[in-house]
Amino acid sequence: MDKLKSVIIKFKSLIGLLALCVIISIITPRFLNVNNLLNVLTQVSVNAVIAIGMSYVILTGGIDLSVGSILAITGAISASIIVKSNSVFLAIIAAIIIGALIGAFNGIIVSKGKIQPFIVTLAAMTIFRGVTYVYTNGTPISGLGRDFTFIGNAKVIGIPFPVVITLIVFLIAYYIINETRFGRYVYALGGNEDSTRLSGINTDRIKMIVYIVSGIAAAISGIIVTSRIGSASPNAGSGYELDAIAAVVLGGTSLSGGEGSITGTIIGAMIIGVLNNGLNLMNVSPFYQSIVKGLVILLAVLIDKRNKK
Template identity: 85%
Template sequence: MSNIKAFVIKFKSLIGLIALCVIISIITPRFLNINNILNVLTQVSVNAIIAIGMSFVILTGGIDLSVGSILAISGAVAASIYIKTHSLFLALAVSIIIGALIGLINGALVSRGKIQPFIVTLATMTIFRGVTYVYTNGTPISGLLGKFSFIGNAKIIGIPFPVIITAIVFVITWYLINETRYGRYVYALGGNEDSARLSGINTEKIKTTVYLISGIAAAISGIIVTSRIGSASPNAGSGYELDAIAAVVLGGTSLSGGEGSITGTIIGAMIIGVLNNGLNLMNVSPFYQSIVKGLVILLAVLLDKKNKK
């Protein structure tokens, strides 16, 4: 019995995802349609990539509320550069650099400025949302055609390109967090910062780099969102930070840091995506959808705390 309980606790996120898929497929058979499944995977890709970056931050005991604003400004800059130069490489490069720079600013303020991550990223969330409005003059940047639209809308061997990008990001970050010294340092920092520092780990450097990774992940998602809808809206990414945090928590990562996995985060993002899709297929009002999502997240946190006790 104890072995079964241990198995359930270890794989609770995956079991929850499977159970959710079974329940929704029984209620609405349309869920298992191949086109619908590909649609779910495409929709999940944006949140999954942001959540992967968020995982690094939360594993160190931090939080990043600025990812939605990074998504918006990165997408807007990529769109404007592409429209002016028709250079896809330049648009993507500058967009990712902007995400990385904002991440570095967040990381420097947290690690060297000794300011709480919540306060830092709340401030930069507001600042860069404002910067996006100024940059776009409050109006969407449209007219994105050609190569740029390929990123968010193309399929390779029937697989949506955003899903392929997500898979690549997952493989790289999984290796980084599980198979490198850097990954061990991230876990050590989240487990006990004082012990990590005393053991010789440069905790300031690790803190800074996790926000850098989060910024890059948000920028990649910004490019995908902008490409999918064919325009860059100054409102893009609003509320995405909450979905990303929810995916990380549902995936079993502790908000206090030091415990969790990238695989779990992907499963958490899938739970949110499947739940959203299922509620839409059942024609549930968006107002009630927010209530259901909130209750699911709260239940996940309560179960996690109970298992730890």
Template identity: 75%
Template sequence: MKGNLKEILTKYKSLVGLIVLCIIISVISPRFLSISNIMNVLTQVSVNAIIAIGMTFVILTGGIDLSVGSILAITGAIAATLVKTTNSVFLSLVAALVIGGIIGGINGIIISKGRIQAFIVTLATMTVFRGVTYVYSNGTPISGLGMNFMVLGNKRILGIPFPVIFTLVVFALAWYVINQTRFGRYVYALGGNEDCARLSGINTDRVKSLVYVISGIAAALSGVIVTSRIGSASPNAGSGYELDAIAAVVLGGTSLAGGEGTIVGTIIGAMIIGVLNNGLNLMNVSPFYQLIVKGIVILFAVLVDKKNNK
């Protein structure tokens, strides 16, 4: 009995952690369980969850993408410019997603063809595209986007915020791709053992490039949502978002070594970070201390991941 319980707790440790965290915060602050606060948490989680879903594909292959925050910023700025000049929400959204995919593809091609570590490549492109964003926007926010565009980040359907709906759609698509398609199996195979995957006939360079395209598109969608929510595209947008996304993936049980993890786990990981942030805000904990707590939680998750790999 004890062995079965331990096995269950180990298998569903992320979900158990989320439930325990929710119980603790709800006891300390009864406001946590109010409908308005729960919707607020879901809305705040949505952006990180979408980026983290894209990051999951990358980490499953044993890679990393540090450029997602910069991709969010540049695509948000481009979407803002297009909606101001054309007044077309659809065009600005599609253009942002295409550009995000192209930037992700650039990362993937350099990593796969150049045989350079993903950490180094995406660290460099993170800096490059943040600089491009500052040049493009002249270092100032792009505002005056109109109410039609702001609907994407602020409207609700049956009480459910648009960003949450976007997250559910992205989750459903990602779950299907990773679990029901040949490409999804290739992603796991690449992360499990790249040499074996190559010898078995998998085009590892193509798979590796495509996961970065997916990550770029996810970051671009988040960029449009963030820009729409605040009604302005800031060149500083997305700063530090890559760390929250990586943390969500790791907290959700995906191994940094690759080959092991789930999209469902990533959503749970994003919820843990969102609930933790919300709970600390409800308890009036200083933002400075919040950074310390978040860092400790991430470090704990990495240590657990390391122990499981052993």
């Protein structure tokens, strides 16, 4: 009995995802339609990539509320480059560099300024959302070419290209966090920062790197969103930080740091995506959808806390 309980606790996120899929498929058979499932995966891809970057930050005991604003500004910059030069490569590189720089900004203030990550990234969220409005003059940037919109709309062997990008990001992130010294340092920092620092590890550097990773992940999502829609809106990414944090928490990562996995985060993102899709198929009002999502996240946190006790 104890062994069964431990297995359930270990795979609770996956069990929850499968149970949710079964329930929704019973209520609305349209859920299991191949096109619908591919649509779910495409929609999940954006949140999944952001959540992967967020996982690195939360594993250290931090938080990053600026990812939605990073998505918006990098999307706007990449779109403007496309309009002016039609260079997809330059647009992608510029977006990733900007995302990394904003992440570095957050990491430096958190590590060197010794300010709570919540405050730092909340300020960054406001600052760079404002920068986006100034940069775009409050209007969407459109007129993007097919070479750029290919990223968000094309399919590779029947699989949406955003899903392929998510898989690549996941494999890289999984390898780094599980197979490298840096990954072990991330878990150690989240587990006990003082002990990690006394062991001779440069904790400030680790913090800066994880925020850079989060910024790059948000930039990649910004490219996907902008390419998929075919324009860059200054409002893009609003509220995405909450979905990313929810995916990380639903995937079993502790908000206090030191415990969790990238695989769990992907499952958490899938739970949110499947839940959104199921509620839409059932014609549930968006107002009620927010309530349901909030209750599911709260329930997941309560279950996780009880299991730890």
